[in-house]
Amino acid sequence: MEDVKMTARSLMEFLDKSPVNFLAVKTVKNELDANGFKQLDPADHWELERGGKYYITKNGSAIFAFVVTTGGPEAGFRIISAHSDSPCLRIKPNAEMCGEGGVVRLNVEVYGGPILYTWFDRPLSIAGRVVLRGEDVLHPECVTVKFDRPLLTIPHLAIHFNRAVNEGNPLSRQKDMLPVIGLVKDSLESDGLLVRLVAEAVGRKPEDVLDFDLSLYDTTPACLVGLHEEFVTSGRLDDLSMVHAALTALTSTTSTTQTRVMAVFDNEETGSGTKQGAASPVLCQLLRRVTGCLGGSEEDYLRSIDNSFMVSADNAHAFHPNYPEKYDPTNHPVVGGGPVIKINANCKYMTDADSAAVFRGICEKAGVPFQYFVNHSDVAGGSTLGNILTSQIDLRGVDMGEAIWAMHSVRETASAADHAYTIAAFKTFFDL
Numbered sequence: 334m335e336d337v338k339m340t341a342r343s344l345m346e347f348l349d350k351s352p353v354n355f356l357a358v359k360t361v362k363n364e365l366d367a368n369g370f371k372q373l374d375p376a377d378h379w380e381l382e383r384g385g386k387y388y389i390t391k392n393g394s395a396i397f398a399f400v401v402t403t404g405g406p407e408a409g410f411r412i413i414s415a416h417s418d419s420p421c422l423r424i425k426p427n428a429e430m431c432g433e434g435g436v437v438r439l440n441v442e443v444y445g446g447p448i449l450y451t452w453f454d455r456p457l458s459i460a461g462r463v464v465l466r467g468e469d470v471l472h473p474e475c476v477t478v479k480f481d482r483p484l485l486t487i488p489h490l491a492i493h494f495n496r497a498v499n500e501g502n503p504l505s506r507q508k509d510m511l512p513v514i515g516l517v518k519d520s521l522e523s524d525g526l527l528v529r530l531v532a533e534a535v536g537r538k539p540e541d542v543l544d545f546d547l548s549l550y551d552t553t554p555a556c557l558v559g560l561h562e563e564f565v566t567s568g569r570l571d572d573l574s575m576v577h578a579a580l581t582a583l584t585s586t587t588s589t590t591q592t593r594v595m596a597v598f599d600n601e602e603t604g605s606g607t608k609q610g611a612a613s614p615v616l617c618q619l620l621r622r623v624t625g626c627l628g629g630s631e632e633d634y635l636r637s638i639d640n641s642f643m644v645s646a647d648n649a650h651a652f653h654p655n656y657p658e659k660y661d662p663t664n665h666p667v668v669g670g671g672p673v674i675k676i677n678a679n680c681k682y683m684t685d686a687d688s689a690a691v692f693r694g695i696c697e698k699a700g701v702p703f704q705y706f707v708n709h710s711d712v713a714g715g716s717t718l719g720n721i722l723t724s725q726i727d728l729r730g731v732d733m734g735e736a737i738w739a740m741h742s743v744r745e746t747a748s749a750a751d752h753a754y755t756i757a758a759f760k761t762f763f764d765l
């Protein structure tokens with residue numbers, strides 16, 4: 334079994350290095366490089382070695398790593414999928430808004446479905462991707478940027494101006510959520526402030542900054558909480574804890590019976606509908622290309638898919654002791670109870686009895702507990718990657734995750750033990 338404290342520490346380091354999707358992919362990429370994986374350029378001709386370790390990135394915000402089977406092209410794939418993105422506040426173009434007293438706010442929009450009020454009164458900063466002028470207009474230069482020091486805060490209105498704030502407080506995404514970045518003398522100083530800041534951070538001139546994908550993040554690091562340090566609290570546990578578990582399993586297992594794949598998509602939180610999202614053909618094309626590189630035909634590809642299995646890993650709702658009425662009476666996973674198999678009669682999840690049984694078998698073989706999540710029948714649940722992927726690839730698979738509290742809060746809470754259990758289950762899956 335995995336060491337609980339050690340895996341929790343490794344997870345927390347991973348989370349702190351990965352404040353937004355682009356940085357999460359960079360963290361994964363660095364880890365793959367350190368473990369001997371080679372980056373492939375989709376524009377090149379590929380020569381894959383049996384047993385070789387490779388990866389590709391897409392848009393800098395999705396990453397797909399694989400270890401090639403030593404078997405035939407029809408051997409099939411063992412896939413763990415997860416997502417790099419988390420709900421957050423994204424900075425709009427021309428973001429500076431200079432007001433009374435020289436207070437500068439940044440104009441932002443909401444990405445995905447965050448619990449908005451958890452973003453107030455925190456030390457926030459900025460991270461993401463900056464696109465720079467290059468030689469080739471069609472291929473500008475892309476670099477990541479992460480400001481480590483706290484740069485912004487979203488101050489809440491004082492209770493004296495809204496005595497009913499604790500009785501429910503509807504928020505406007507445009508009015509209430511704008512972060513303050515500082516005080517300036519006049520609007521001349523505020524115009525272009527963000528671009529100047531970013532240019533300085535990446536060592537270029539402001540006129541070279543052509544565009545950016547920048548979001549806010551909470552600078553408070555991940556930490557252990559609880560009497561026995563049994564909880565991990567951090568931003569972005571959904572779904573970076575699953576990315577971390579998949580990465581740890583991929584880099585520490587050795588089986589080459591089938592091609593082992595880790596697929597980290599972007600934009601799950603907005604419906605997966607981008608070129609780097611799970612609804613795109615990116616994974617399907619990768620698997621087909623790997624089969625082709627092994628000398629396989631289209632028939633071999635279809636045979637390999639028929640031999641494959643996917644674990645679609647995205648976190649689940651843990652039973653919250655203050656709200657028992659929200660949960661299914663018999664299937665409410667608890668924090669610390671092991672990986673969660675997610676089931677839905679209306680097929681929001683790809684799990685069926687066959688694939689649930691497979692995952693149960695994996696947990697049993699790994700010696701870890703497991704539990705089931707089914708929605709309270711009067712509560713509409715969320716959806717995830719599994720079913721979206723099966724519209725692209727005819728795969729068997731299971732939807733699972735770790736049970737967490739406060740999903741989509743700026744800070745979520747999970748169990749340190751569950752993370753060790755999940756890694757053990759993923760390793761067993763890859764090594765079967």
Ligand code: ZN
Nearest residue numbers: 571572647648
């Ligand atoms: Zn998720």
